[in-house]
Amino acid sequence: MTLALTLTRYLSRLFAVRIVAVLLAMSALVELVEMLDAMRRLLGPEAHLGNVLTFSVLRLPLAFEQLFLLAVLVGGALAFRTLATNGEIAVLRAAGLSPYRLAALLLPLALGLAAVNTLVVDRVAPAAEAAFARWWDTVSPDDDDDDDGGRRTLWLRNGDEIVAVADLDDSGTHAWGVTIYTRDASGHIRRRVEAAEASWIDGAWRLSDVGVAAIGGVTETETLRKLPGLAWPEGPKPARLLDVAHPTERLSAADSRAVLAGERPGGGSVAHYHTLIHKSRRAPLLPALMLLLAMPAAIGGGRMGTLRGISASLACGFGFLIFDGFMLAVAETAAMPAWAAAWSAPLLFALIGASLVLHAEE
Structure with a gap:
């Protein structure tokens, strides 16, 4: 021995x-x-x-x-x-x-x-x-922006939602040009919400200048309403949004499983x-x-x-x-x-x- x-x-x-x-x-x-x-x-x-x-x-x-x-x-x-x-x-x-x-x-x-x-x-x-x-x-x-001087649209999955963000500030608490596609259990898009601006206020997102459209079958049926504001309680936290805004190749197994389970956003x-x-x-x-x-x-x-x-x-x-x-x-x-x-x-x-x-x- x-x-x-x-x-x-x-x-x-x-x-x-x-x-x-x-x-x-x-x-x-x-x-x-x-x-x-x-x-x-x-x-x-x-x-x-x-x-x-x-x-x-x-x-x-x-x-x-x-x-x-x-x-x-x-x-x-x-x-x-x-x-x-x-x-x-x-x-x-x-x-x-x-x-x-x-x-x-x-x-x-x-x-x-x-x-x-x-x-x-x-x-x-x-x-x-x-x-x-x-x-x-x-x-x-500025080096990471598009050649035309604008930022690239940010796409992410947030639970049952597909979210597009045209612009995001450095703190992750203000976003502009936000579009939210809500899916049903089978994965089909059933609603689209468009907001000119989104702000993180008191621990939740608040959408401004909102347009909501229902989607039935393969086409949009009608625009349901225009709203001055709308709450978005399911939205990702600013820190998670910044993680997606700065994409990386590496992610821990626990975080990867959380993305697949819809518990955190992922791009x-x-x-x-x-x-x-x-x-x-x-x-x-x-x-x-x-x-x-x-x-x-x-x-x-x-x-x-x-x-x-x-x-x-x-x-x-x-x-x-x-x-x-x-x-x-x-x-x-x-x-x-x-x-x-x-x-x-x-x-x-x-x-x-x-x-x-x-x-x-x-």
Whole structure:
């Protein structure tokens, strides 16, 4: 038990140091490239060092989220290569340590990486991206407007309603050109409410200069009435409206489920939120998969054998990242169920990685 614990600590430290080093190096490079691309806005008329620091802090979790699996792959392959070139793999094999036993010794490391990846994917990165989107809009708000100088119409789902907002102030408490389409249980639009202005007053929305139209069958029947004002108690809170006004690619699984349940507004498709849920569910398993794909780097003797092994590891790892990205894009278009697209690449490459390890054992 003492020997196994010693090996576990040694291997975990060996792998962790290389994974962290690779992650920090790649993240720094990505941040530098992004900062150079954004330098025009960072060094605008009101530029100061705080802008650069804020940019770096808010973008760092996003870089970690994008590069974490790649860092596990490359760092793991480098660690396996170190073990192979130093002859430690040969010693372990001579002592009767099979690849399966080696994988078991790396289980504590895999659990730690799983916790970190889950936290970053489901919590840290979505929060950082939302904060960055709001801050970035304040740095140079006019750059995100349409070419003709006007803002893009904001569309969102709010429970059984489809809402269009022509313009929204920075606080999210005043909106102009608001159109609300109310749907029935079968999803058909049955009413349209148009308001020139909407204001958040005493914890609820109040519409001004309102026109209400009923929709029956496939055509509008008539305009029921014109009203100077109308309450909109079902309207989203200003903070939620601002979240939709600053769209992000990332959202936690809990927030995605809330959007699908109609408990919070969302501007994406149903397929988009289902995809985000499954990405969060599989996040704990992906670091272990990358370690499995990195194991061929320890296979083979001599310099050429090690080179072939690390090449196979990187080829499998990059192949997974590319294929997985393609499948997630397919899921976003609803061309395939989100669960099938999100889990197909991990399952396929887990089989490939296991096959490579079995082949080496033979």
